[in-house]
Amino acid sequence: MTNSTLLRTAIFGSDRCTAAGAIAASGVLLVALIGCSALPCPAQTFSVIHSFTGHDGANPIVGLTLDAAGNLYGTTEFGGGHGCNIGDCGAVFKLTHRGSGWVLSLLYAFTGGQDGQFPSARVTFGPDGTLYGTASTGPSNDYYGTVYNLRPPASVCKSVSCPWTETTIFPFNFATGYYPSGDLIFDAYGHMYGTTSSGGEFQNCGGGGCGVVYRLTLSGGVWTEDILYNFTDGVDGGHPSSGVLFDHAGNLYGTASIDNFQGSSGGAVFELTPSGSGWTQTALYHFHDASDGSGPYGGLIFDASGNLYGTTAYGGSGDGGTVFELSPSGGTWNFNLLSSLTGLPGGYLGPYGKLVQDNAGNLYGSSVSGGTYNYGYVFKLTPSNGGWTLTDLHDFTNGSDGAWPYDGLVIDASGKLYGTTFVGGSPGEGCYYGFNCGVVFEITP
Numbered sequence: 001m002t003n004s005t006l007l008r009t010a011i012f013g014s015d016r017c018t019a020a021g022a023i024a025a026s027g028v029l030l031v032a033l034i035g036c037s038a039l040p041c042p043a044q045t046f047s048v049i050h051s052f053t054g055h056d057g058a059n060p061i062v063g064l065t066l067d068a069a070g071n072l073y074g075t076t077e078f079g080g081g082h083g084c085n086i087g088d089c090g091a092v093f094k095l096t097h098r099g100s101g102w103v104l105s106l107l108y109a110f111t112g113g114q115d116g117q118f119p120s121a122r123v124t125f126g127p128d129g130t131l132y133g134t135a136s137t138g139p140s141n142d143y144y145g146t147v148y149n150l151r152p153p154a155s156v157c158k159s160v161s162c163p164w165t166e167t168t169i170f171p172f173n174f175a176t177g178y179y180p181s182g183d184l185i186f187d188a189y190g191h192m193y194g195t196t197s198s199g200g201e202f203q204n205c206g207g208g209g210c211g212v213v214y215r216l217t218l219s220g221g222v223w224t225e226d227i228l229y230n231f232t233d234g235v236d237g238g239h240p241s242s243g244v245l246f247d248h249a250g251n252l253y254g255t256a257s258i259d260n261f262q263g264s265s266g267g268a269v270f271e272l273t274p275s276g277s278g279w280t281q282t283a284l285y286h287f288h289d290a291s292d293g294s295g296p297y298g299g300l301i302f303d304a305s306g307n308l309y310g311t312t313a314y315g316g317s318g319d320g321g322t323v324f325e326l327s328p329s330g331g332t333w334n335f336n337l338l339s340s341l342t343g344l345p346g347g348y349l350g351p352y353g354k355l356v357q358d359n360a361g362n363l364y365g366s367s368v369s370g371g372t373y374n375y376g377y378v379f380k381l382t383p384s385n386g387g388w389t390l391t392d393l394h395d396f397t398n399g400s401d402g403a404w405p406y407d408g409l410v411i412d413a414s415g416k417l418y419g420t421t422f423v424g425g426s427p428g429e430g431c432y433y434g435f436n437c438g439v440v441f442e443i444t445p
Contacts, residue, residue: 045444046394048401049102049418050095051425052437054079056106057091059432060420062122063353063407064440070412071096072440073107074420075119075133078432080109088430089117092133092150092164095440102440107131107164108150112138115168116146121243122407123150124184131164132192134180144178145196146171147216147223169223170216174199176225177212182243182299187250192216192223195240195254201230205258210238213252213272213279228252228279229272235261236281237268242299242354247306250274253284255296255310261286266294269310269326269333284333285326289315292337293322298353298408303361308333311351311365316340320370321350323363323381323388338363338388339381343370353408356417364393364417366405371395375403378419378443393417393443398424402439409443417443 052058058079065073072095078084080091089110095102110117116135123133131150137143147170153162172178177196184194192215199209210231216223231238237256244254252272259268266287272279287294293312300310308326316322320343325336341350349368356364363381371377375396381388396403402421409419421438428437 044393045442046401047442048425048439049442050104050440051400051402052076052079052428052431052439053426054088054429054431054437055081056104057093057109058088058428058430058437059422059435060438060440061120061406061422063420064410064418065123065125066410066412066418067125072102072410072418073123073131074440075121075123076438077118077120077136079428079430079437080106084112084117090119090135092119092123092131105162108166110135110138114138114146114171115148115166116171120181122183124186126192127186127190132169132184134182134184134194136179136181144172144174144199145180147180147184147192147194170225172196172199174209175201177209177214177227179211181241182254185243185245187246190218193228193244193252195243197239197241197257200227202232204233205231205238211240211256213240213244213254229281231256233258233260235259235268235283235286237261237270237283240270241297244272245300245302247302252279253300253308255299257295257297259283259286264288264294266290266292266315267296267312269296269300269308285335287312287315291315291317291322291340292324292335293340295321298351298355298365301355301357303357309338309355309357309363311353311355313349313352313368316350318342319344320348320367323351323355323365339390341367341370341379341390343367344374348374351408352406356409356411358411358415363388364409364411366408366419368404368406373397375424376405376421378405378409378417380445393445394441396421396424400425400439402441415445417445419443 057076061077089112092108094105116138120136123131150164177199179197182195200212213229237259239257244252266289269285293315295313298311317340320341323339326333372395375398378393380391402424404422423435425439431437
């Protein structure tokens with residue numbers, strides 16, 4: 001399957017699952033060009049802290065959210081017990097550290113009705129302390145998606161699993177944008193911001209709409225949407241799939257996974273600046289589908305100095321995607337290629353999620369494919385003498401340790417890393433197309 005085919009399939013429907021199927025069909029028996037035999041592998045501890053069974057969720061396609069007490073929250077795209085057209089409809093879970101292990105609580109299982117189905121974004125804590133997230137399709141299989149809120153039980157729960165109360169706070173339609181797949185954020189006023197990868201005003205992107213950046217405002221108990229920007233698939237790009245983030249001045253930043261700049265479709269990094277009653281969009285960098293990479297699906301993070309870091313899923317000199325930095329300088333942004341990852345020719349996915357940075361300035365991420373067994377790996381980038389040193393922390397085997405880590409990692413106060421794999425782990429029921437249901441893992445660098 002070519003880069004362009006994967007790119008098209010990665011935009012509509014369960015995008016990451018389509019790409020996953022392509023890797024499964026074509027890459028299982030191939031030997032990767034990267035791994036502990038080629039990169040430094042320092043001593044670290046890798047452990048699986050939960051292997052999904054289907055009943056408690058199946059196939060987490062995004063990463064985790066960490067609360068102040070060290071509990072982990074996440075979503076699975078399938079599983080949970082309500083039958084949908086692929087496995088079950090998806091679930092939200094919580095992992096609590098108890099003694100020397102972890103205990104999973106199933107907070108909510110989607111039904112595929114008005115609540116939607118197939119959550120493909122992390123959950124976010126709102127200003128009220130409850131959880132917010134998006135379901136990528138629904139309601140009732142209408143393929144538009146929803147924004148939902150989960151609230152804990154009013155009284156103290158004394159059992160292992162206490163369901164939370166779900167409320168659908170906004171259903172999408174074609175005009176408002178659809179397929180919400182990125183993380184949600186809140187501003188100081190409690191307004192919610194996000195992206196949809198399709199829909200909106202302009203239908204240039206294959207007729208399915210190029211996606212939007214939106215804001216949801218609560219008034220009188222009702223959430224209403226303002227579309228801050230409609231993408232056109234011109235120099236501004238199209239199909240934003242990773243959400244947005246704020247800087248200290250209130251500007252928004254994000255990535256568009258494709259664009260139509262000077263004949264390239266490599267994607268773009270964009271900024272939205274408040275301007276009067278609207279927002280002005282500026283493309284900060286266009287990827288050329290060359291050594292700089294293409295397909296910046298994973299979104300961005302800021303460091304303390306105001307530099308932006310991100311990843312591309314394709315391209316680079318090693319065909320395994322890239323890790324990049326954008327540094328502000330005199331009103332412009334300078335692009336720096338930090339690492340070109342080694343992968344396999346033909347468009348196999350590299351990094352698909354956000355990076356995370358520790359207090360020492362090291363960057364951590366994961367690649368969907370590649371590694372010694374071609375089931376993905378976790379990497380670390382360390383600043384060194386004006387450059388960056390790449391270290392392989394773990395190569396997935398598609399055994400009990402899982403396979404295909406689609407999203408990035410979270411890091412706790414002690415420096416431990418946590419993430420998910422889409423498949424692998426122990427056998428389960430109703431998992432993605434006969435694969436196992438995925439795992440949650442921990443790495444102590």
